Amino acid sequence: MSGHTHNTDDRRQLQMARSMCWHCQSEMAGEYFCDRCVKVQPVSKDVDYFTCFGLPRRLAIDTRVLEAKFYELSRAFHPDFYQNKSDAEQSISLGNSAMLNTAYRTLRDPIQRAEYLLDLEAGSVKDIRTSPPADLFEEILELQETLDEFRESDRASEQASTLRAKLHADRTNLEERQREMETRLHQLFSRWDALQDRGEATEEARTERSSILKDMRNILSNRTYVKNIVNDLVETIA
Amino acid sequence: MARIVGIDLGTTNSLVAYMDKGTPRIIASRHERAMVPSVVALTDNGLIVGDPAKEHLTRHPERTVYSVKRFMGKSLADVQGELAYFPYALTEKGGVIRIQLGEKSYSPPQISAMILKELKLRAEAFLGESITKAVITVPAYFNDSQRQATKDAGMIAGLEVLRIINEPTAASLAYGLQEKTQGTIAVYDLGGGTFDISILKLKNGIFEVLATNGDTHLGGDDFDQLVADLLLKEIKAQQGLDLSAHPDHMQAVRLQAERAKIRLSEELKTTVCLDLPNGQGQFTRELTRDQLEALCGPLVERSLGPCRLALKDSGLNPTEIDEVVLVGGSTRMPLVRQRVQALFGKQPHCDLNPDEVVALGAAVQADILSGGTTDMLLLDVTPLSLGIETMGGVMSSLIRRNTTIPASAKEMFTTYVDGQTGVDIHILQGERELAKDNRSLARFRLKIPPLPAGVPRIEVTFLIDANGILNVMAKDMRTGETQSIEVKPSYGLSDQEVERMIEDSFKFAADDVSARKVIEARLDAGALITTTEKSLADGGHLVAAGEVATIRAALSALASAKEGSDPRAIRARMADLEQAAKGLTVAMLDDSLKQGLQGKKISDVT
Known part of the structure; x- marks a missing residue:
């Protein structure tokens, strides 16, 4: 981990400094536990998952650090360790644990991690595509037709076996496209991380x-x- | 903090365990086996549980309930296919199965509560303290209704259920404690009625479940039934006898089938011998292990499907599993061991008694909850996806299966019509596309302030707690007010019903179980009084007058304790009497020896 984590760390310090212990009302300096009364504190909704795990907001993360921190925080928050505590603490423990589990699940998977980072950076509502991407438009429309024909065909017929062969070829083709997308996606991930590491505030950097x-x-x-098209395809010809 | 016990509430047998200075131990009462058969029988003296109840299976099959776990959290429609196999009468009330026993009908949680109470009593007698808190295990693949039903059973039995824990993960705790294992383990748990597979990662005391799968309707019971069906068919073919008209003989066949199956785990062949009704002789047949395996093979294969799915969900290959652990009595079958070994490519572990390991693990979890140890932490998952029904009867998943619990999901609801004051929400659990193919957990109506369409914003939080049980909360985002939601379970007891059953249990069931203790103590006391009085009459002259007076005092103390209804007091006075009469017993023994020796040559006795 490089020294570029200062931004996020500073922000966290600020958030924590502003908050107050729900129990003893003292100003909170501790991270998840009040320094004075040692009570567990609810994780603020404003803390993003990266900050929660003490990770920089990057798309390539050290999954071993992520796991170690997940286990450490699980030990801090899990309801098993709050059985003898007050209702308020039990409820905080439950909420924090559920949040922690969601955060871990999100960051562990590279795609979910990227989607989450997009949400954070660009404030997106999930963009669900209902029509084929432009560069695949013709190809997918044709595939849909072939799929329909195949579904209606008599599986033992010669027509079906011709269609099946065509679908197999389409599948190979689409899987190649998927691999290309993965590669491009990971190139973008690296570019993003490099840009963040440079930390430039220029107009060019913003545009990029x-x-x-x-x-x-x-x-x-x-x-x-x-992915959905391929799943559908695989299911149909199986 | 009061002691918390760990309970394995099994389909065929149940156990209770506790933590003894860092080591989990099974509680066995002095004269009985540690395992309590999960059987409840209605006798003329009330309800009895365990081994004595098991004896009633063939005598009064219609009044003896076994395998009640199969009915937990189920509706009658769910179990329609197997009703014919059960000799007791099942009905339904408000979506919950009722079991008819004599005049009264009981819900499965009430029957389970009787078993739990028996375990509670045993633990109390053994530990000498009142037990009010427990960790109870359930199959990992149990859905929300089945978990809730188990929790209800605990409450009815007078136990605060601090945690519902999954059986395979409980077993992993017991193993992990013993072996200090690190790495990935697969727990294959084939019990009396249910099958679970769980894949875990163990690292520095964290037990992280990666994936779980199973079949809540696959277990030793099913193997027994296959063997029983074969025997019944042969009896019909050879003797022209249809035993289905004889519930008592049907039970005998089932029990014989179970015994033969168990023997065939050790031996290659065995003989099944059955008395036929109305003195029509016997049916005898040799059964070989090969024949048993040919019968049960397809069922064992069926368990491998969930294993493959769990591996896939955990993202691991069989070769990446470091250890395989076998749990549940049915894993004693050599065929099961072979198939598991073939799938994972390694010899499975079975160092701990597969019948006890789940209860031991529950005791370990109880210790964690009571703050006894902080070394270990179990991170379990929800076995089934949780969602809501959306337009067109489709299920929309909110929390995917194999998500680490506690887990939460939020969903925003609004209105489509001006002034609309409610939204109906249907909560589902399962993996199928369509709502109707999944388990309906609950329905509730979300109250919404009458406002123009689309203006209200109600955020509903679905939270699966550490027990795997769903909690629902709603919050009006405009006012910030939280709303309590009354969730009506689709297949389960409402809170009020549970309340009433708890009251009933104090009135009836509690009496029934403790009544048995009193009856037994009284019977034993009566027998002791009779023999002691006889001894006094026969040998009173052999001891001092003072001793006779002490014995008479102890006799009358026992006689008055016997009139009361405290079995402990009766047992205590029995011990006093035995102590007081010790001298008399010894004197009589000496005397009879002396008498016996008279008239015999020395050479005869040496």
């Missing part, structure tokens, strides 16, 4: 940032669309 985010969003939604 928004262009990377836009491209990522595009690929992510195309990716989901193509």
Whole structure:
């Protein structure tokens, strides 16, 4: 981990400094526990998942650090360790644990991590694609027709076996597209991380940032669309 | 903090365990086996549980309930296919199965509560303190209704259920404690009625469940039934006898089938011998292990499907599993061991008694909850996806299966019509596309202030707690007010029903179980009084007058204790009497020896 984590760390310090212990009302300096009365504190809704795990907001993360921190925080928050505590503490423990589990699940998976980062950076509502991506438009319309024909055909007929062969070819083709998308996506991830590491505040950097985010969003939604098509295809010809 | 016990509430047998200075131990009462058969029988003296109840299976099959776990959290429609196999009468009331026993009908949680009470009594007698808190295990693949029903059973039995824990993960705790294992383990748990597979990652005391799968309707009972069906068919073919008209003989066949199956785990062949009704002789047949395996093979294969799915969900290959652990009595079958070994490519572990390991693990979890240990932490998952019904009868998943619990999901609701004051929400659990193919957990109506369409914003939070049980909360985002939601379970007891059953249990069931203790103590006391009085009459002259007076005092103390209804007091006075009469017993023994020796040559006795 490089020294570029200062931004997020500072922000967290600020948030924590502003908050107050729900129990003893003292100003909170501790991270998740009040320094004075040692009571567990609800994790603020404003703390993003990266900050929660003490990770920089990057798309390549050290999953071993993530896991170690997840286990450490699980030990801090899990309801098993709050059985003898007050109702308020039990309820905080439950809420924090549920949040922690969601955060871990989100950051562990590279795609969910990217989608989450997009949400944070560009404030997106999930963009669900309902029509084929432009560069695949013709191809997918044709595939849909072949799929329909195949579904209606007599599976033992010669027509069916011709269609099946065509669908197999389409599948190979689409899977190739999927691999291309994965590669481009990971290139974008690296570009994003490099840009963040440089931490420049220039106009160029800002333009590049928004262009990377836009491209990522595009690929992510195309990716989901193509994935669903492939699943449908595999199911039909199985 | 008061002691918390761990309970394995099994389909065929149940156990209770506690933590003894860092080591989990099974509680066995002095004269009985540690395992309490999960059987409840209605006798003329009330309800009895366990081994004595098991004896009633063939005598009064219509009044003896076994395998009640199969009915927990179920409706009658769910179990329609197997009703014919059960000799007791099942009905339904408000979506919950009722079991008819004599005049009264009981819900499955009430029957389970009787078993739990028996375990509670045993633990109390053994530990010498009142037990009010427990961790109870359930199959990992139990859905929300089945978990809730188990929790209800605990409450009816007078136990605060601090945690519902999954059986395979409980077993992993017992193993992990013993072996200090690190790495990935697969727990294959084939019990009396249910099958679970769980894949876990163990690291520095954290037991993280990666995936779980199973079949809540696959277990030793099903193997027994296959063997029983074969025997019944042969009896019909050879003797022209249809035993289905004889529930008592049907039970005998089932029990013989179970015994033969158990013997065939050790031996290659065995003989099944059955008395036929109305003195029509016997049916005898040799059964080989090969024949048993040919019968049960398809069922064992069926368990491998969930194993593959769990592996897939955990993202691991069989070769990446470091250890395989076998749990549940049915894993004693050599065929099961072979198939599991073939799937995972390694010899499975079965160092701990597969019947006891779940209860031991429950005791470990109880210790964690009571603050006894902080070394270990179990991170379990929800076995089934949770969602709501959306337009067109489709299920929309909010929390996916194999999500670590506690887990939460939020959903925003609004209105489509001006002045609309409610939204109906239907909560589902399962993996199927369509709402109707999944388990309906509950329905509730969300109250919404009458406002123009689309203006209200109600945020509903679905929270699965550490027990795997769903909690629902709603919050009006405009006012920030939280709303309490009354969730009506689709297949379960409402809170009021549970309340009433708890009251009933104090009135009736509690009496029934403790009545048995009193009856037994009185019977034993009566027998002791009779023999002691006889001894006094026969040998009173052999001891001092003072001793006779002490014995008479102890006799009358026992006689008056016997009139009371405190079994402990009766047992205590029995011990006093035995102590007081010790001298008399010894003197009589000496005397009879002396008498016996008279008239015999020395050479005869040496």
